[in-house]
Amino acid sequence: MGRSPCCEKVGLKKGRWTAEEDEILAKYIAANGEGSWRSLPKNAGLLRCGKSCRLRWINYLRSDLKRGNITKEEDEAIMKLHATLGNRWSLIAGHLPGRTDNEIKNYWNSHLGRRIDSFRRLGLDGGDAAVLDLGTLPGAGKRRGGRTSRSAARKNTIGGAVGRGQQGVVASPPVSLVQSDHSVVLDPDQNQASSVTNDGLVDANEEMASELLCCTSPMDGRLWGTDAEMEHVLLGPSEESLAGWGWPDQGDSGVMTSSEERGGGVPVTSGQEEGGATGLGVERGPELVTKGEEMVGSSSSQAEKLLDWDLEAMEAKLWDEAGEMWWHSELQDLGLHGLADGGYQEEPLGSWLIFSGTSLGDVTALGRCDKDEKGFLENETSRATNEGNVTGAVGRIRFGFSLSLSLYEDYSERLVRAADDATLAVPQDQGDARKRSAAMNMMGRTYKDRSYHNRHPLPRRLSHHPWMSSEHLILIHRNPLRIDAFTLPSTAYAL
DNA sequence: AACAGACTCAACCGCGGGACA
């Protein structure tokens, strides 16, 4: 049976609300209270659908709404909450009094995405300084377009002393997962339960969300504390377990071992910290911090199960024949031809698989790279990860460019990243404005190819890993088999 | 000055789930 419409649509007004309609709605709710949205328009004399009335009230007319721009504190809170709760805007809004889910959603989709683009990055050589602050580049971080002025003016004139009815504010749950050092350490058993039951998952994440807003320690951003958590990230709610893989005991100190020491690749940490300290207490720029340990071959069969995920299928799409065609097209679209003969050289594929995800498990980054590309790609992946949402990213170095490609978003999103990466490749110390301009202009390219979504579906198996957070990154090394996990300190958000 | 397109954000849409008969 088809669903009945929420209201009789014929003859109802749509689109922008007028001041008169706002006044009618506000007066009616002041007199009668919220609720009964279906019957409200008729009773109030509005030619609007009940849903539209509700939306207008919730998002605009309520008297307790904050007016004005998102503050820095709110901005940081949104970042942290999103890392934990994902796109559950209503929950996030519940932690930000006076802000609506719609407002936060819009803010995230515009401001924060832009913010991430100005993310300070680490150098390829693991040196001290960030390579480039995109925020200093032309166009970066610059507000363009929009209707803020008029909108703000309207907001200041509309919505007066109307009462507020019940609203779905989420009460802060008791904190139970946090240790005194402010790092969140989960009991593996609880973690298991949370992975299995959706309810547990929601509760635990909300608890973490509340705690994240309470913490002031530099450890704020840490969500993982145990290898058991990583197991669940990797294996999800599956019955399979990595138990027996022989995870070395790291304790909960957060002290991590540099994968550089084991793998001989580019240092993951920036070099700002001697001795492979955690970096979680460092106040300057974002850093990747290794967390994982070497995997020994005794449990390779289980490891192979892990690697036999749909990751394999995805890899094939990305890197095998079809994938190469795709790369070819991609590069041509970007006008990148690298080699003198107009072609480009296929580099030997490395053995690193990289993936990461936003909170609640949407994988946001997947790729693999050669060992010597690892450091930069990790940075790239971390950036993609911090961009959050459902974006997937595949990074690779070609001709000095690191292309980041979205698996889920449309081509324009991918090209923005690619252009952004190209910008990074521009020698800034030379002040070559022309090259910079060319690189930045690539950001203007837009494509709409939704079919890509259908051709490259995300493996369901990788979805909904409860402890995946935008602050974390996992790398799976095939030979020798090893899994590294990285924690991005919360300072990564402090731009 | 005109234009293209980037950007914001209010509003719409479809769906899921709870309540209830």
Add this chain to the structure above:
DNA sequence: CTGTCCCGCGGTTGAGTCTGT
């Protein structure tokens, strides 16, 4: 147990505005 109503949520759209060329 089933069907319906209603609410609320998250994703998406597109009008309006601004900026760069």
